[in-house]
Amino acid sequence: MSAFDLAKLEAIIAERARSGDAGSWTAKLFAKGTEKAAQKLGEEAVETVIAAVKHDRQGLVSESADLLYHWLVVLALEGVPLDEVMRELESRTGQSGLAEKAARKD
Numbered sequence: 001m002s003a004f005d006l007a008k009l010e011a012i013i014a015e016r017a018r019s020g021d022a023g024s025w026t027a028k029l030f031a032k033g034t035e036k037a038a039q040k041l042g043e044e045a046v047e048t049v050i051a052a053v054k055h056d057r058q059g060l061v062s063e064s065a066d067l068l069y070h071w072l073v074v075l076a077l078e079g080v081p082l083d084e085v086m087r088e089l090e091s092r093t094g095q096s097g098l099a100e101k102a103a104r105k106d
């Protein structure tokens with residue numbers, strides 16, 4: 001299991017965004033804003049789907065990494081911390097999550 005995780009990538013993205021470094025893809029995306037970053041996110045999602053349906057295992061790994069990176073960039077641009085998404089996912093697990101889901105259907 002890799003020691004790398006999405007929280008570490010989120011921290012790297014925040015640091016690179018602040019850097020304004022001309023050689024930084026992250027800084028360039030931040031300068032262009034949510035619309036461009038969300039467009040890239042959509043492209044990476046489509047490329048991930050294509051790799052999956054082609055059963056291209058290495059492509060699926062590589063496109064998934066691109067997808068997660070661009071997803072975190074969009075979250076950061078919109079001021080949504082990764083932890084908020086994790087808490088949302090957590091709320092959907094176990095009994096309390098199921099109870100909430102049932103309540104939403106009423």
Ligand SMILES: N=c1c2ncn([C@@H]3O[C@H](COP(=O)(O)OP(=O)(O)OP(=O)(O)O)[C@@H](O)[C@H]3O)c2ncn1[C@@H]1O[C@H](COP(=O)(O)O)[C@@H](O)[C@H]1O
Pocket residue numbers: 012013016023024025026027065066069
């Ligand atoms: N994980 C990533 C990551 N995944 C994808 N990309 C970049 O996303 C870009 C877009 O991918 P595409 O396949 O669409 O490339 P492209 O065809 O050149 O792009 P367009 O022509 O469509 O604009 C590429 O330039 C990739 O390098 C990433 N760029 C950065 N990171 C992480 O962010 C860190 C900081 O990077 P910089 O901001 O570049 O310093 C890195 O150390 C990595 O940890």
